Amino acid sequence: MDGLTLPRSARLLKSAEFRWVMAKASKIYPPGFVLFGRRLVDSPAKIGLAVSRKVSKKAVERNRIKRLVRESFRRYKPELVGLNIVFVAKPALVNMSNKQISFHLDNSWGRLVEKCEKSLDG
């Protein structure tokens, strides 16, 4: 069970960190959201969330999405070492159930890792 925690050191907390990732990121587009990934040597896996009021005007909906993302990221964190990730939600997520969103998230982490490896080679 080691490593399945989500301390603040595993979060992107500053706008500078967000800009650094977005500036030169590998992107994948699963249904309802976008993942930006960028490799940083000697860094733990880090995630930053961006769920704006454009996605939903209801705070409950936005919280629901963020909680699902954090939970999925927490479980897959050991496979994502050295990667800084930014999650950007889209309005389509509101109409999806918790199970659907979790399914798409769980499938996306691996694809993001592959994409980053490729861009590193190229």
Place this chain on the structure above:
RNA sequence: AGAGUCGGCCAUACAGUCGCUGCCCAGCUUGCUGGGGAGAGGAAAGUCCGGGCUCCACAGGGCAAGACGCCAGGUAACGCCUGGGAGGCGUGAGCCUACGGAAAGUGCCACAGAAAUGACACCGCCUAUGUGCCUUCGGGUGCAGGUAAGGGUGAAAUGGUGCGGUAAGAGCGCACCGCGCUGGUGGUAACAUCAGUGGCAGGGUAAACCCCGUCCGGAGCAAGACCAAAUAGGGAAACAGACCGUUCGCGGUCAGGUGUGGCCCACACCGUUUCCGGGUAGGUCGCUUGAGACACGUGGUGACGCGUGUCCUAGAUGAAUGACUGUGCUCGACAGAACCCGGCUUACCGGCCGACUCUUAUU
């Protein structure tokens, strides 16, 4: 038992594992580990009112704009709440009311109707009055004139009913009701009620302009206070290498570093250090002890006030309160704190408690 009214309360529950954010204690490597304990709502929402708090402005006062508008009270304050009055709805418990002014002025009111407010004579009614005609001398009828009782129109036609009165009628007179004025009585008041008096104001609309009265400086926690990298620029001080001159203020000459270049020359750039002030990223405070919660007592019809005791009950900031598993049932609605309170409004699966009303039946 059924139907209903009002008030209050709850918001899937329990257990286990993992995860997140503050707080307290201990340890060390000072941001981690271990332990303990806490962690969304009745609306946290809409941001529609009122206040606290912060900064700015401000001698005093006025205008404008806006809100409010029966009376009294409660409150920090309110556009809120409580009690009362008036009007309306309901068999009732109860509920609803933007409830000041239309004899200050302006605007608007289709159509219909004879006439729409300085009212009006279409039909009808009248023959008392003036006059013409007819006459069987009873009267009949035209015109003038009188008449707002009746018909008809309209949202609205100078108050309603009855009696008297009259040529027919009319507040013309009278009684009761309505309205205005004056006074008495009850009530803090709104208002109620009684007596007198005037024959009687004249449609609606003020959530149309408006008039009267009351209240109101502006911006908001991204308020505001503090700490403070890197880079550029500002100010001050010290040190400015060697030599020469000096009127002791300084002046002159030669050097230094970095970059370009194979190198000399050359070209370009640069005083150094320390401190000060402003200030960006970032950080800290504001930030949860407060018009506070609960219990008891007490004053008040009540909103609420007072007294005593006990308690501390989220504080995030790229933004915490979640995930999984199991069990139970009525199968779980609307929905997530963001400086803090008091209200209003809107959303909502349902459940529980208390008081009361109506209908029916039984004893």
